Amino acid sequence: MKLTLTAKIKIMPTTEQEQLLQKTMQTYRDACNAVSEVIFKENTLVQAKLHKMMYRELRSTFGLKSQMAQSVLKTVIAKYKTNQTNGHER
Template sequence: MNLTLTAKIKINPTNEQAIILKETMNAYRKACNFVSEIIFHSKILTQAKLHNMTYRDLRSQFGLRSQMAQSVIKTVIAKYRTTKSNGHSWTLICFKKTSI
C-alpha cells in the first residue's frame, strides 16, 4: 500500500524567482498538453512507450530537465488512467494555467 503525504507550504520568491517559477510552470503545463495530445490520439498509456515517443521533445522543445520530463509523462498518464477508471469517456485532457 502506498501512502502519499502532501504538504502545503508558502514560498516567498523574489521578483526574479517568481518570473522563473512562472516560466517553469508554463513550460510544464505546455509539455503536459503536448503529451496529452499524443496519448489522446495514440491511446498509449505505457510509460516506456511514451518516454520513447516524447522524451527528447520534452527536453528540447520545452527546456525541461530530465526529472521534470519524466514527471510530465507520469502526470499525464495518471490523469488519463484516473479518467478512464472513473468511467468517463475518452476525451482530450487539457491542462490549464494556474495562478500564483
C-alpha cells in the same frame, strides 16, 4: 518507530524568482498538453512507449531536465488513468 514531520511553509520569492517560477509552471503545463495530444492520438498509456515517443521532444522543445520530463509523462498518464477509472472516455 519512524517519525514523519510535515511542515507547511510560505515562500516569499523575489520578483525575479516569481517570474521564473511562473515560466517553469507554464512550460510544465505546455509539455503536459503536448503529451496529452500524443496519448489521445496514439490511444496508449504505456509509459515505455510514450517515453520513446516524447522524451527527446520534452527535453529539446520544452527544455525540461530529465526528472521533469519523466514527471510530465507520469502526471499525464496518471490523469488519463484516473479519468478512465471514473468512467470517462479519453
